[in-house]
Amino acid sequence: MLAHPERFFADKFGLSASVMERLLGSTLARRVDHADLFLEYRISEELVLEEGAVKKASRHVSQGAGLRAQSGERTGYAHTDDLALPNLEEAARQARAIADGAGESAVVPVTAGARPHNLYTLAEPPITADINRKVELLKQVDAAARAADPRVKQVIASLGSEDVVILIAGPAGWTMGDVRPLTRLSVTVIAEENGKREIGGYGGGGRVAFDWFLENGRWKHFTSEAVRQAVLKLGAVDAPAGTMTVVLGPGWPGILLHEAVGHGLEGDFNRKGTSAFSGKLGQKVASELVTVVDDGTMANRRGSLNVDDEGVPTRSNVLIENGVLRAYMQDRLNARLMGEAPTGNGRRESYAHPPMPRMTNTFMLAGQDDPEDIIRSVDHGLYAVNFGGGQVDITSGKFVFSASEAYLIEGGRVTAPVKGATLIGNGPDALTRVSRVGHDLKMDEGVGTCGKEGQSVPVGVGLPTIRIDGITVGGTQV
Amino acid sequence: MTGGLLDLLADVLEGARKKGATEADAYVGEDQSFSAQVRMGQVDTVKHARDQHLALRVFVGRSAAAASTSDLSRESLGRLVDEAVTLARITAPDPLSGLPEASALAGAVPDLHLDDPTGHDLPPEAKIELARRCEQAALAFDPRITNSEGGDFSDGHARYAYATSHGFAGEYRTSSFSLSTSPLATENGEMQRDGWYHVTRKRAGLDSPEEVGRTAARRAVRRLGARRVKTAEVPVIFDPQMAATLVRHIAGAAAGPALYRGASFLVSRLGQSIAAPSITIVDDGTVPGALGSRPFDGEGLPIQRTVLVDKGVLASYLLDSYSGRKLGLPSTHHAARDGSGVSVSTTNLYLAAGETSPAAMIRGVRNGLYITELIGFGVNGVTGDYSRGAVGYWIENGELAYPVEEITVAGNLLDMFQAVEAVGDDLVFRDRTAAPTLLIGRMVVAGA
DSSP: OOSOHHHHHHHHHOOOHHHHHHHHHTTTGGGOSEEEEEEEEEEEEEEEEETTEEEEEEEEEEEEEEEEEEETTEEEEEEESOOOHHHHHHHHHHHHHTTTTOOOSOOOOOOTTOOOOOOOOOSSOGGGSOHHHHHHHHHHHHHHHHHHOTTEEEEEEEEEEEEEEEEEEOTTSOEEEEEEEEEEEEEEEEEEETTEEEEEEEEEEESOOGGGGTGGGHHHHHHHHHHHHHHHHHTOBOOBEEEEEEEEOSSGGGHHHIIIIIGGGBHHHHHHTOSTTTTOTTSBOSOTTOOEEEETTOTTOTTOOSBOTTSOBOOEEEEEETTEEOOOBOOHHHHHHHTOOOOSOEEOSSTTSOOEEOOSEEEEOOOSBOHHHHHHTOSEEEEEEEEEEEEEOTTTOEEEEEEEEEEEEETTEEEEEEOOEEEEEEHHHHGGGEEEEBSOOEEOOSOOEEEETTEEEEOEEEEOOEEEEEEEEEOSBO | OOSOHHHHHHHHHHHHHHTTOSEEEEEEEEEEEEEEEEETTEEEEEEEEEEEEEEEEEEETTEEEEEEESOOSHHHHHHHHHHHHHHHTTSOOOTTOSOOOGGGSOSSOOOOOOOOGGGGOOOHHHHHHHHHHHHHHHHHHOTTEEEEEEEEEEEEEEEEEEEETTSOEEEEEEEEEEEEEEEEEEETTEEEEOOEEEEESSGGGSOOHHHHHHHHHHHHHTTTTOBOOOOEEEEEEEOHHHHHHHHHHHHHHTBHHHHHTTOSTTTTOTTSBOSOTTOOEEEETTOTTOTTOOSBOTTSOBOOEEEEEETTEEOOOBOOHHHHHHHTSOOOSOEEEETTEEEEOOSSEEEOOOSBOHHHHHHTOSEEEEEEEEESOOBOTTTOEEEEEEEEEEEETTEEEEEEEEEEEEEEHHHHHHTEEEEBSOOOOOSSEEOOOEEEEEEEEEOO
16 A cells, blocks of 8 residues: 555645644653553455355444543543544544543653564565456365365355554654555355264465465365365264363464463453462463464564554564463563563554554464374373363463364374354463473464454464363263 | 534445446444543553445445445545445355345434433543442442553444435434443452443433442352362252343344354244243334434334244344345344444343242242352353353242352253243343343253
8 A cells, every 4th residue: 555654644634744743742741650642544345255256345444543642540542533634633632631630650751762673575566466366266276166176065265364554653753654455365165964064164265365375285284174174074973072182283273372371461450360370470371381472573464563553663572481481472561560661562453453562473482392292192181282271260270272183192193073053261370281292383375363352363372282181171972 | 523424425335436336335433532541549551543434335236345444534435435346246146135125224313312412511520530439339338349451431432324325324422421440359268250331322311439448348258268169950040140141042043143043042932932931032223212222223224123032933034135135034124334344233131020039939949059250151052052251149948048169050941941930020231131030940050
C-alpha cells in the first residue's frame, strides 16, 4: 500500500507531525506520566470458496485514532473513527480528563530512536496481488481436496489478506510507524462415509506475499492435511479418559505453552497479583529441560512485529530458562509500575482498543532427544499432534487445549487414532512434568489468533516433540 | 455524523445501481460508548468511543460481493461502491443468491423498546461510582476476598439502519448498560477468581452494584478448597449459565449454513427426536426490551417466535433466505448481517422451564458433578462430540460436598440431550440465551 506511515497520515488526513505534537503536547503531556496517539488505517479482503466456486468476496476499510493518557495506574482512552481534527481534540480532552490531578510517579524515558526491525517488507503485499490469481488458487485447493479422496464431500477454502498502516506518536515528539501485511489460507474439509461425517481443517500464512502459498508446495500441503485429518477421524475410536503420559508432536501443539504459561506471564496480571505465576520470578516453574522464549522478531511470521503497538521495538525475550522463571512480558504501563523495562509486548487489536501485554511468537527451545525415542519410551499414553483452541484461567492456573488429531500409544508404538478430546492441566505444575524434549523444534504454519479481554491479535507458537508425565485427557473411554 | 442514516443508504444503493448492481442492500451503524473500570478502589481505565460503519452488498446478476468502511465521506463511499461492484465480477454466479421476496419484507418497524435515551444522561463521575460500588461490595463481602481484577460499568447507545434496493428501509436505536466485577478469593495459598455481571437495555433495570458485587464474591469464595476427583462416569448437573451453553451448541448445529454444508450433527434430523421429551427450545426476537430482540432481521424480514425443539423433536432450523433456498425451506428470519454478507444468528434463545427444583435435582444424585464453569473449545459441531474443562462441585449423597477443578466432562451432544433426566424450574432471562438447571443422566468426568 505504502511504505511511509508518517507521510501517509499527513497526506491522507492532514495529520502532520506538528498537528500530532499539538494534540499530545499541549493537550495531554503536562500532567501525565505517558500519553500517546495511535493512528491506524486497515484494508482487508476475504475470498471464500464453497461448493467448488468463490461465491463470497468482501473488502473492508477501517481507520481511526486512539488517544491515551496515563497517570499512575490510571488510563484514559478515547477512540474515534473520524479523523477530523475536532474529533481528535475531543478524544484528547476525554482521555485527559481521567488523568487530571494525578501524576506522582516518575516519567520513564521513552526508548525512541531505536532502529526498528525490517521483518516483513514485501515487494508486493498480499492485499495487492491479482485477485484472479487468488480465486484460481482457491479453485485449485478445491480440486486437489476432492481428488485426494472420494470421501470428501465439501470443501470450504478461504483466503484473507490485510495491510495495516500504523503510526504512534509520543509526547516527546517521537513517532514510530509500521506497515503490516498479513495473509492466511484456511482449508476445511467435510468427509463422509457410511452416513458418518467428520471435519478436518488446516491452513497457514504469515506476513508474506501471495506467492508464499505457491512456494514449496505449501497450499498442496495445507489441502492434503485437511483431507487427511477429516478422513482419519472417520475411523477414530473414543479417546481415553483420565490422567496419563502424553507426547505432544512438534509445531502447533506449542499452544500448550501459550495457555499453560504464556498468559500467566503477561505483566498486567502479575502487576495486579492475579496470576498463578505472580511473585515467582527466579523460581523453578518447569523441568530444567524447558526453556521458553517469546520472540517478536522472527522474519515474516504471523506473530511478529517490527515495533509493538506502543512504538517499542520487539525483542526475543527468554521467559523460562532451564526451568527457572526469568521474565514477564510487558507493555509500557505495567513495565513502569513494576519498575521494569518494556519488552515489546504492548499490543492491541486496533485503534479501538488500548494496548496490553500480549504474546508474539511463543515457543520452547529444542532439546536433545530423538522424537522416535520419545514415543518408544511410553508404554501407555496419548500422542497428540494437532489441536484446536485453548483457554486458561490465569488465577487458578488451570488451562485446557483441545486435541483434534491424536493417537493411542501402546507398548511404545503409535496405534489407533482417537476422537478429539480436551486436555486439562495446571500451568505452574504442567511443565515440571516435562521429561523429554526432542531436537525437532517446529513453528506452527501461521494460523493462530489469541483472544484476551475481547481483543484478538495474530500470534505464533512452536514446540519440539515433548513428553509430559501426567496430564488429564478428557475422553469418554473410562 | 449528521443527517439521516436512511438517506445515506439510499444514496449508496442508488450509486450501486448506477454502477451496474442489479440488487443491493446496505446497513449503517453508529454508536457511542463509555466504560469505566475501577480496581482496588482506584480508577483504572476510562474509555470513550465513537464508531461508525457502513456495509454494502451487491448482486450483479447472480454474483455477489460485499464491502464495508468506517470512513463515511462521500469520496470513500464512492470507492466502496466501486469495490463491491468490481468484486462481484470475479465471484461465481449462484442461482440461489439474492435478496428475499419483496412481499416477505417487514412492513412497519415495531418499537420493541430497545433504547433508553435518558439512561445515558449520567456524568462520567457517577458511572465511575457505580463501578466502584460494585467492586467495593465484592471486596467487603468476605475477608478472603483479597484482590480484584476490577469493577466495570459501561454503557452504549447505537443507531442502526438497513435498506435494500427493492424497497425495505428500517431504522432503530438500542441502548445497553452493564455492570460487572471479578474478585479474587485467597486461602492457604490458593487463589481463585470468579465474577458476575448484569447487562440490560434500560439503566433502571440494572441490578444494584451491591447485588452484582456480592454475587461475584460469593462465586469466588465458593471455589476455594477445590480438588480433583477420580475419573468416573456419573450424573452431571449443569447450572443455568452452563446449561445455556449447551442450548447454544444446539442452535449452532441448527443454523442453515452449517446444515447445507453438511457440517452439523443435525443434518436431516428435522422432525426427528433429538432430545428427551422434556426439552423444548424456543427463539423469540419479539420480546420487548430484551437483549436479543430486534424489529427486523438482517435481510429486512419481520422477527418472529420460532420453536426450535418441541418436546424433544427438532421442529425448525434457523435459516436466512439463502440457506433456506439451499435446503428447500422458507427463511425463519434469522439472518444476521455483517460486513462480509449474511449469516444466521439467534435472538432471545431459551430452553423452556421444567418442574424440578435444582435442590431436588441435587438431592437425587448420590455421586456426581455440578458444573458452574466450562472452559475450552472442545465441541465438534459436525459430530456433536463434546469434551470441555469444568469447574464446579462434587455431589455426595445428595449434597454439594466440595468444589472441584482441573477435570473434564465429555460425551456427545445428541446423547447428552437424550439423557436429560430433569429440567429445572429456575429459568431466568438474564442473557440472550437462557436455560434452567439441567440434569444429564451420565457423562464421563476425567480427573486424577
